[in-house]
Amino acid sequence: MSIKVLVLFLDSSLNFLLDKYCLLHAVMALCNYFLINSIVLFLLNFIYTLWMSVLDRFFFNLDKTAFGFSLSHTTIDVPMGPEKDF
DSSP states (O other): OHHHHHHHHHHHHHHHHHHHHHHHHHHHHHHHHHHHHHHHHHHHHHHHHHHHHHHHHHHHHHHBOTTSOBGGGOOOOOOOOOOOOO
């Protein structure tokens, strides 16, 4: 009788420990998943901002003419003629 109780106690405590162990592993895996994702997102954001600054400089230099001013930042005033009151 005492052996059965001991076996049942050990079996239930072993299941309890395994459940806690699995839960601990699940929590650790989830934390690692979020940690790795945050590191990857940080690196992607860092690379993206560097790449965008390079592309901005490239297109800004393409936008310049041989005279050294940008065509996209100039405005041309076109006379529309005298205004008419209706």
